Structures are given as structure tokens and as C-alpha cells.
Amino acid sequence: MLVGWWLVGREHYLEGYLKFMRETWIKIPPDQLDEACAHVESYDFPETLSDLNEMARVAGLNKNHVISRHGPHYTVMFSREGAESSGASMS
Numbered sequence: 001m002l003v004g005w006w007l008v009g010r011e012h013y014l015e016g017y018l019k020f021m022r023e024t025w026i027k028i029p030p031d032q033l034d035e036a037c038a039h040v041e042s043y044d045f046p047e048t049l050s051d052l053n054e055m056a057r058v059a060g061l062n063k064n065h066v067i068s069r070h071g072p073h074y075t076v077m078f079s080r081e082g083a084e085s086s087g088a089s090m091s
Helices: 009-024 028-045 049-058
Strands: 061-070 073-079 086-090
Touching: 009 028, 049 061, 049 073
Parallel strands: none
Antiparallel strands: 061 073, 073 086
């Protein structure tokens, strides 16, 4: 089970997440899996949903809707009340 990074620190979270990728992404060719893992380790800085909500609020987006959840990932749409929607993906 993956634990939220804010509870254990980013390095420990990534260790668990990379282990999850290597154990469950079994149909991905090894060289591509290595590339995906390297990308996650270098560029993924997960945010809590509450932090994303606060950033959206500061940007004038006062409404959110969780569209889907895939394991530890959420797809969230942030919008202004009464305005056309703007989507964002969270991982």
C-alpha cells in the first residue's frame, strides 16, 4: 500500500511508488519502465489535494470536482463558479 508522501517524506514515498511501478507495470518493456521510473524520480513532486485546492483558490478557482481516481492518482477539475471549466491532472 502506498502511503501519502507528506506522512513519510518524498524520498521514502518515491521508493515505495517506484517499487509499485516495477511490480505492477509488468507489460511495459524494461527499458521503457526504467525511463518512466527515472522520470518519476526526477520530476514528480506530489501535492496533497488540500494544497492543490489552496493553490486553485489563490488563482481564483473556487470550485473543484474529482473526475476520477486511479490508484494513488486523481484527476481533478478546478473552475470558477459560473465560469467555463479548466481541468488539471494530479499525480
